[in-house]
Structure formats: C-alpha cells, structure tokens
Amino acid sequence: xxxxxxxxxxxxxxxxxxxxxxxxxxxxxxxxxxxxxxxxxxxxxxxxxxxxxxxxxxxxxxxxxxxxxxxxxxxxxxxxxxxxxxxxxxxxxxxxxxxxxxxxxxxxxxxxxxxxxxxxxxxxxxxxxxxxxxxxxxxxxxxxxxxxxxxxxxxxxxxxxxxxxxxxxxxxxxxxxxxxxxxxxxxxxxxxxxxxx
Numbered sequence: 001x002x003x004x005x006x007x008x009x010x011x012x013x014x015x016x017x018x019x020x021x022x023x024x025x026x027x028x029x030x031x032x033x034x035x036x037x038x039x040x041x042x043x044x045x046x047x048x049x050x051x052x053x054x055x056x057x058x059x060x061x062x063x064x065x066x067x068x069x070x071x072x073x074x075x076x077x078x079x080x081x082x083x084x085x086x087x088x089x090x091x092x093x094x095x096x097x098x099x100x101x102x103x104x105x106x107x108x109x110x111x112x113x114x115x116x117x118x119x120x121x122x123x124x125x126x127x128x129x130x131x132x133x134x135x136x137x138x139x140x141x142x143x144x145x146x147x148x149x150x151x152x153x154x155x156x157x158x159x160x161x162x163x164x165x166x167x168x169x170x171x172x173x174x175x176x177x178x179x180x181x182x183x184x185x186x187x188x189x190x191x192x193x194x195x196x197x
Contacts, residue, residue: 004194005029009058009068051122071119113141119178121186125197135181
C-alpha cells in the first residue's frame with residue numbers, strides 16, 4: 001500500500017510531530033497546515049461541530065484529507081461549562097482559567113464536583129465524506145491544584161484513584177486520556193477511509 005497523506009488541522013509543529021509518531025507504521029504521512037493559512041473561527045456549539053469546521057477548512061485549504069480535534073472539560077455543576085470554550089473561557093493563561101473554575105466551584109460539595117474531559121476527532125475527505133470519533137474521560141474537580149505534569153485543567157482534574165491528571169506520567173496519561181480514546185477509535189477506521197478516497 002502506498003503512503004497516504006493527511007493534513008492535521010493545526011499550525012502547531014509539536015502536535016504534528018505527536019500525530020506523526022502515532023500514525024507511524026499505518027502507511028499515513030501527516031502534514032500540518034501552512035503557518036500562513038487563515039485562522040478558522042470555531043463557531044460551533046459542540047465539540048463535533050468545531051472539529052468538523054476545522055477539518056473542512058483544512059480540506060478546502062489543501063485539497064487533502066484532513067483530521068481535526070476539538071476538546072475540553074465539561075463540569076456537571078456548571079451545566080457542562082466551559083465545554084467547547086474551555087481554551088478561551090476567560091482571557092489570560094491556562095492558570096487564569098483554572099483559578100476561575102476553582103472560584104466558580106467554591107463551596108460545591110465533593111459529590112457534586114463531577115466532570116469529564118471530552119475529545120472529538122473529525123476526519124473529512126475531499127469528497128465531502130466525514131466521520132467523527134469521540135472519547136470521554138470521567139473524573140471530578142479537586143479543591144486545589146496538585147501535580148506538575150500536563151497542562152490546562154489537569155492539576156484539578158481528579159481521577160477515581162485520587163490522583164490528578166497532573167500527577168500522572170505522560171505514558172499513563174496517554175494510555176487512558178479522552179484524546180487517546182478518540183484517537184484509538186479513529187485509527188481503527190482511518191486507513192480504510194483514506195483507501196476509499
């Protein structure tokens with residue numbers, strides 16, 4: 001089988017390297033978007049909509065099959081917020097958003113601190129055909145940050161074993177995260193999808 005090319009809907013070279021490593025041995029060459037490609041407005045109200053918006057824009061820009069991900073954290077006590085706005089919920093840094101979330105959760109009892117990380121991957125082909133792959137990682141919000149690993153909300157996302165995601169090794173995180181779940185589902189279908197194109 002000849003190697004198939006797919007564009008990852010990101011300008012982040014680190015993400016491109018990560019996906020290249022994950023797809024190694026699957027006969028798929030991963031390329032990133034041109035650094036000068038126009039920014040895409042994430043106007044969707046769901047992870048699925050935003051992933052599709054990004055993947056369709058990448059297909060339009062390159063003519064190649066595209067893969068895009070949208071991900072975030074959904075907190076039960078906040079009606080699913082911040083959800084699709086996780087990375088831009090409040091202005092500033094990851095730490096600012098984490099502090100804002102902790103402030104909003106102040107006084108919420110342990111049994112009402114349920115949350116989940118969600119990752120949705122969209123694959124869109126130049127023909128217009130598309131498929132979605134969703135992963136969810138259940139947990140709860142700790143009352144204070146713990147751990148030095150990870151990023152974003154990881155220091156307060158507590159797993160059933162009592163550790164936060166920021167207290168896991170990268171290997172442990174990659175073995176069970178929402179992203180690893182959606183990607184595993186995607187990898188089962190991706191070679192066949194690309195063959196169809």
